[in-house]
Amino acid sequence: MDLIRQSEVIRWKDGEYETIKEFSVNDEYTYLFIDYLPPRKFSTYPVDLEDFAIGYCLGEGLIKDYSDIESIRVDGTNILVTTTLSHDPEEDLEQEGIVQQKKGNCEHACVCRLLEYQGVNSDNAGGIRSDLETIEPIQSDLTVDATQIIKDIKHLTDEAKIWQKTAGVHVAQLKYEDKVIIREDVSRHVAVDKVIGAASKEGFDFSRCYISYSGRMPADMLIKVIRVGIPIIISNAAPAASGIDVANAGNITMVGFVRDNRFTVFTAPERINLKK
Numbered sequence: 001m002d003l004i005r006q007s008e009v010i011r012w013k014d015g016e017y018e019t020i021k022e023f024s025v026n027d028e029y030t031y032l033f034i035d036y037l038p039p040r041k042f043s044t045y046p047v048d049l050e051d052f053a054i055g056y057c058l059g060e061g062l063i064k065d066y067s068d069i070e071s072i073r074v075d076g077t078n079i080l081v082t083t084t085l086s087h088d089p090e091e092d093l094e095q096e097g098i099v100q101q102k103k104g105n106c107e108h109a110c111v112c113r114l115l116e117y118q119g120v121n122s123d124n125a126g127g128i129r130s131d132l133e134t135i136e137p138i139q140s141d142l143t144v145d146a147t148q149i150i151k152d153i154k155h156l157t158d159e160a161k162i163w164q165k166t167a168g169v170h171v172a173q174l175k176y177e178d179k180v181i182i183r184e185d186v187s188r189h190v191a192v193d194k195v196i197g198a199a200s201k202e203g204f205d206f207s208r209c210y211i212s213y214s215g216r217m218p219a220d221m222l223i224k225v226i227r228v229g230i231p232i233i234i235s236n237a238a239p240a241a242s243g244i245d246v247a248n249a250g251n252i253t254m255v256g257f258v259r260d261n262r263f264t265v266f267t268a269p270e271r272i273n274l275k276k
Contacts, residue, residue: 003045004165018055025168027097027186030077034062035087045162045169045185046077048194052185053079055197056164059224062087066200082177104210137251140207140231145273146263152212153236153258160184163214174230176204188215189224206230217243217254234258239266 009022030044032053044052044222050072057063063083068080152173155162160171162184170188174181174195179202183194192213199209210232217235220243225233226246232253239247239256244266247254253268265272 003047007067015232023166025162025166027168028077028174032056032081034081035083036089037087038089042190043186044077044190045233047075048183048198049077049079051183051194051197051201052190053081053197053199055193055195056190057081057083058196058200058228059193061227066203084257103169115145135247138207138229138231139227139251140229141181142208142210143271143273144210144230144232146275149212149234149255149258149263150261150270152234155180156182156212156214160214170214172211174199174204174209174211179204187219188213189221191215192221192224196224196230200228210234212258217247217256219243219246222246222250222254226252231268232265 003026005024005026006020006021006123007024010017011020011022025045027043028046030042030046030049030052032040032042034040034053034057040056053072053074054063054066054069057069057074058065063069063085068084070084071080073080074084152175156171156173159173159182160169162169163171169184169186170191171182171184172188172191172195176199181195181198181202183191183198185191185194188206192211195211196206198207206229209230214236215221216237216239217233218240221245222233222243230252232255233247234255236258237256239254242253245269246252252270253271255263255272256266257264265274
């Protein structure tokens with residue numbers, strides 16, 4: 001699959017124009033099948049899809065850790081995940097308050113009913129599992145130096161190879177001690193899912209990890225990060241008010257507007273060494 005496309009375009013600047021070659025990223029629909037649940041549909045940059053699937057399951061509370069994954073098979077842009085928990089469609093019906101079909105009824109009809117209801121769309125943006133009642137406040141004592149935050153965002157930019165070439169993706173970076181994982185995707189959610197999934201496979205202690213990424217910080221993003229137990233999230237962009245509320249509820253440190261030599265700490269500032 002050719003993931004980078006080159007097009008002939010016209011660039012205008014200061015009253016002059018010229019024909020140039022421009023690169024763009026190919027985004028593809030990816031379908032995620034988890035146990036007996038209906039598929040979720042995502043627009044992705046279709047690499048590191050196994051990492052994405054694991055991170056998605058963790059962030060949505062479908063598994064507790066990597067050991068709950070029984071198998072993963074990537075077939076093109078379809079991802080088939082089997083967990084030890086054997087999720088079924090009735091869980092989604094219960095989450096949404098839809099009247100359940102009785103056990104004796106056809107399971108296929110039940111699945112079709114859900115597909116019609118959900119439109120097979122991704123549920124990690126304000127999704128059905130994004131419920132504050134399921135989140136425990138984070139107790140990690142991890143700290144990060146202020147100067148390190150500036151270095152992390154610079155490293156994020158320097159290593160974002162697809163972004164450098166196309167400016168068409170988000171990039172996420174997860175740090176654990178001296179280890180760094182970087183992933184890119186057209187979706188900021190999927191980029192974060194990918195680094196979470198990759199870190200889970202490596203057995204990283206999430207309470208000692210933190211994430212830097214390019215993108216806004218609304219409630220749904222904060223919920224998935226808190227749910228896996230990561231105590232610090234850093235972005236060059238802005239938070240939403242909903243994100244600040246969730247960060248406070250989950251006791252996560254939220255740092256935004258990391259630009260040039262400055263940043264803003266919105267919540268739980270005790271994890272940032274401001275004098276360093």
